[in-house]
Amino acid sequence: MEPLLQYQDNLLRVVNNSFRRYLHPNINWNQRMIGIKGPRGAGKTTLMLQYLKFDLKEMSQKSLYVTADHTWFYNHTLLDTAMDWFKNGGRILFIDEVHKYPGWSRELKNIYDGLPEMKVIFSASSALDIYRGEADFSRRVISYTLAGLSFREYLMFTENLSFDSFIIEDISTRHREISLAILEKMQPLPLFNKYLKNGYLPIIVEGEAEYLPRLEQVINAIVDTDLAYIASYNAGTAVKVKRLLGVIAELAPFKPNISALARKMEISRENIYEYIYQLRDARLLNILSAEGKGLSRLQKPDKIFLENTNLAYAIDTNPDKGNVRETFLLNQLINAGNDVRAPINGDFSVSGLTIEVGGRSKTIKQVKEQDSFIVAADDIESGFGPKVPLWLFGFLY
Template sequence: MIPRLLFEEIKSRVLSSNKIIVLYGPRQVGKTTLVRELIRQLPYRALAVNADELPYSNVLSSRDLAQMRLLVEGYELLFIDEAQRIPDVGLNLKILHDALPELKIIATGSSSFELANRTREPLTGRTWTYELYPISVGEMLQEQNTFFVQQRLDELLRFGSYPDTLQLAGAADKVRYLRELSSAYLYKDVLEMASIRYADKLQKMLRLLAFQIGSEVSLNELGNTLGMSKDTVATYIDLLEKAFVIFRLSAFSRNLRKEITKMDKIYFYDLGIRNVLIDNFSPLDLRTDVGALWENFLIVERRKRHAYAGTFTNSYFWRTYTGAELDYVEEANGQLLGFEFKLTSKKAKIPTAWETNYPSAHFELINRDNFISFVR
């Protein structure tokens, strides 16, 4: 098992609190593995159920406290895997939690929008919520030193960081795994739960987005290319975001006329998934998209860092109509941080417009020599 940074945090919550633990994350990132290891270390008699199994689903969707009591009788901890598949899961967990407050409950889900919609109102104030992502650099550094992580950088940019991908030895096996993962799991939650009419267009849209990482995305252009309305494109993007396939970065502006604000950039939670969509696993020295890969990698790793540390920041990119730009901007605790991402460059010039308008802001170049401090 690859040590996960959330492990001790969740373990502490289970031991010290009776709130329900909700763990979101993409499929195959290790949610079930994490919870099973947690159960192994905790001093509780645990019942683990899979929401796909009909007997458990029937009881946990019944609103029948007597039936639910029978199910958990003699157990101190209930683990529900893929809880979003249980109808009215939020209301049923509320009934169970309120009647048996001493019962520890952990629920996992691979689609945040479905599980959140079914738990948010009934469970307000009754949960601790976490998100688990593909393996982070910070997690790799628990077992390997900086030198060895830097040596794996090219591999991470090509094949991503799903747990299984990292543990497979050869490139051919990594590619095969990613192809199976993308075809079997990538769209499953969205297609099953959002009643999407055109699955083929969803896949085509993802492929177009994969070619555009690091660039501003026009919903109108995507719609025209796919024969869909702008609103439908926006809906699909929102669903893919809630299913942990992609995420958006908005433009930073303090209402200066020259700053671009209308379009977002879109990134992938895992570069292996992005590369399988465009069918390109070539070595970095044979690619034309290295800059975009590096940008996506750093932004998603920074996102993991903040999520696992429990730090809250506002994240953006910055660009003016005259072409001045910064790859990444953070705003936290009244401080403004600007970053330029270049894989091999040793120097970067601060954009004059940025320095003039935000003279107190921090600026830093992130390259392959110093990226560890940015993402751990």
């Protein structure tokens, strides 16, 4: 166990407690088995290490952090590692990137059933379907998803500006009061434009100049490594999936013509559907369905978006501003846990509220016949009536 403990100690030495992600206080850490999913670079590793170092107190001496791709597992199993740690007094096991370990679900089930006094906290790629592993996890694991930074978190992380989060009802009805209070502390628009380009992942701490190249590396790693582990991609499949992502990025957000995509890519319709939903699960795409329509993987999405605005800048150096606005709003709404649909009129529908997105001169013309509506307008610091500043939706989580 000594190599694993040394590895853990080296990581803990550089972990600080200056910034915590929104998910941290929402996790029920008392559960016996906890799964934390999320995109690469979102901060899953830091979240676990912060809990180990700063929250566990005396139990930290009984906690062990491992990463599933460590060389230790060339000749040790997860189950054997957990049992050895338990014999040495360990009671908590953190496993990072569990999807990189073959047969992960079977061995985690064995740990859960065979070591009832052992707590397991693991992280995994967004693309991993924890509830459809080789073993039945539905009664064992509690799963959480860690999204990228909201605009609110970005301000805290990069500018040390702390603000409360607000639910969609607050923003739609109290937006002027909320925005004016925020304006007393900052000017949002310059920082908002920075966030749209390079603020979604905590890797921004390494510098703005390095952000987009690093994000390109993240995209490649998701397709070449994460999806290769999870969906058994080979090199040829990964190339096709990245080509498809590139085609979608040029058009997004758009209403997909699956047959046309299949012809252009020289891929079957069935594979196009499969790859689109895998990219959605991997948090590279967001998919929008119409009101009253199910969410089956067999149904054609009504509209496809990139998952976040930074991806637009990483793939296309000069993305369309209108597309970026819609991508941002959908991303923040979904990450905050809202069920978002495509309405007949307007851009998005959330709990009966229709939202139209546009620039400062956008009017209510397209949505004024709806029972409840607002306009999310870019390039304004504060709004009035149904016109809400677009940047304020970055305070949803």
